[in-house]
Amino acid sequence: MKYLFLSPKDDNYTFYYSDLLKNKDVLWVNTSLNKKGLIGFLYGIHISKKLNKIINIPFKDIWIQNYKTKKIKDFIKTDEKCIVLVFRHSFFLFYRHSYEKWLKKINPNIKICFLFADIVDSYKKGFDINIAKNKFDALFSFDKEDSQKYGLVYYPHIVPFPANIEIQNVRGGQKYSIYFMGRAKKRLNLLVEIYKKLKQNGIKVLFEIAGAKESERTFFDENFQYIDFITYKEYLRRCSNADCLLEVMQSTSNTGYTTRVLEAISLNKKLISNNQDLINAPFYDKKMLSTFTSENDFNIEFLNKTNTPLHWNYDSYQYSADKLLSFLREYLYKKDK
Template sequence: MFNYVILGSEDEIYKYAFNDLNGLDNVIYVSGCKPSKCTLKGFLYRTHFRPELNEKIRIPGKSIWNHFYFKDTLSKNNKYCFIFLANFAMFAKQSRYHQYLRRKYPDCKIVLFLTDIFARQTELFTHEKWKIEKERALYDLIISYDKSDCQKYGFTYHHTVFSSNFILPDLNVEESDVYFVAKYKGRLQRVIELYDLLSSFGLRCDFYIYKCPSDMKVERPGISYIEKPISYAENLVRTIKTKFLLEIMQNNADGYTYRTWEAIAFKKKLITNNKSIIDAPFYNPKLIYVVNDYCDLKDGIAAFIQDNNTVDFNYTKEMSPVALLEFIDSKFR
C-alpha cells in the first residue's frame, strides 16, 4: 500500500467526490494548487501565474512554489503515489513539479486521472492541445474515465469516483419530479424535446442550463437559463429533492458522469442518453432508462416513470475513491 497524495482541484465537486478519503492515515487530498487569496503568498502566486502576463512573456522561477503544494505528514515507511487531476497537472507542468517529485521521492509513482475527455485538455498559457507523447513521459500510469479515449490512446480505464457520506447545507429548495443541470454545449434541442415529453406526463421539471447563447434560448416554465453556475452543494440538495435525474451526455463522451453517481448515491432513477451504460455492472432497466430515439419515447418513459420500484443500485462501495486507490495499488504490485 502506498502513501497517496491526490493533487486535486478547487472545484467544489471534487470535495464531495473524494470525501470518503477523509481520515485515512495514508492519504492527503490537496484541493488545488493555489494558496488562499487572502494571504500574501496567494497574491504572489496568482501574480506569478497570471495568464495576461505569461501569455506575453513567460515569467521564470515558478519552481519556487513546488515545496508549498502540500505538507507531508505521512508515514515514511510507505512509498508514495501522486495522483494528478488535470487542473492541477496544468499548473504543475509550468513549474516542472513532476520532475521535482521524482527527485524528492525517487521510488514514487505518478498517475494522471482524467475525468474529462483528452481532447478537451489544454496547456495553461498557450492553450495548445495536450500532446499524448509528452503526457506519457510524465506519468507511470494514465487513467481515463472515457472508454473511447482508452482505446484510442492506450490509457487504463477506471470510472470517475464519488463518495456517499457527507454533510450537506440546509437549503430551502422546492421538491421536483425531474432535475437536470448542465452547461449548454450544443445540446439544448434534446433537452427541450425531453422537457416537453416529461412535462406532458404532468411531471414538474427543475432544469438549469448554464451559458446558453441568447439566440438559442427556448422558454419553458421549468427551465432556468443561468450565467453563473449553481454551487455543487445546491446541486446535491436539488438531487435529494427530486425523483428522477436527467442526463444528456456531450457528443463523443463515453463514460459514467457525476450525474450517474449522484443517482446511485441518493437512490434516484436515471434517464440518460448514455447508451454504453447498459454494459455497466450497476445497470438495471427498472432504474435506468436509456434514451435511444427521441421521436419514439412516449410509451417507454411512461412505463418507466410510473413504475414504483425501490431504488437501490448496490454500488456505493465500487464507486468510492477508496476503490480507485485499491485499483491503482493493484497496477503497481
C-alpha cells in the same frame, strides 16, 4: 503506502473522497488557483505560451511555492511508495511548472497519475495528451471510447458518497419529476428538445444550464434556466428533490459511468441517460434506469411509474475508493515487482 491528493477545494471529487482524505496516509493539497485582478493579469503574462516562445521568462516557480511546502516534502520524502492522484485542473502544476520533477527529486519511488473527471475533449483548452503522457506515470479514464482512442488506462472510477453523509441536510424546496444540471457544451439543442418533449407530456421538470454563451441562449422558459454557478451542496439539494435525474452525454460514442450515475445511485433516484452502454452495467435495473437515443424515444411511462421502495442493484465496494486505490497500486507498481 502514502497518497498525495491534488484537487481544488470546491471540487466534487474532494467531496466524494472525503472519507479517504481523513486517513493519516493521505495528504490533500488544495489546488484552487484563484488569481484575480492585477495578480491574475501578471500571472497570465508570466506563463503566457506565446510570450515564452519569444523569451523564456524565468522564476515561474514563484507562483507555486504553496505546493512546495515543508509539510508536503516531509510527507513524501521517505523512499516508500507514494501515489499522487491528480484531479481536474490540478494538471496546471505539471504542464506549466513541471511539478513532477520536484516530487520525484524528493522521492524517486513516487508515481503520479491523472484521473480524467470528464472526456478528453473537454480538456482541449491548454491540454495536450502527448505532453500529459510525458508528465504522468499513467492516465486513467472512466470512458472506454477515450481509453481506446488516446491510449489511456480504463477504470470506471465511480466512488460512493461519504459514509456518514446526511442527505436530509440538503433537502427542502420544490419537487420535480426530473432534474438536469450541466454545462451546455455541444448538447444545448438536444437539451432544449428534451425539455419541450417533457413539458408537452405534463412532466414537472427543472433544467439548469451552465456555461451557455449569450448568443446560444435562444430558448427561454420558466424552468429552463441559465446559471453561472451553484455549490455542490445546492446541486445535491436539487437532486434530492427530484424523482429522476437526467444524464445527457456530450457524445453518444462516449461510454463509462459518470458522476451523474453515482449521484443517482447514492441518492436512490431513477436515471434517464443517452449512454446506451449502461444497460450492460452490473447495476443495471430497468425499473431504475432508462436509456434513450433522441427526444422522440423518451420513456415517459418510466417517469410516471412510481416504484416503492426504490432500489439499485449496486455493490458499493466495486466502485469504492478502496477498490480504486487497490487498482492503482497494482497498475503503477507492477513493473517494480
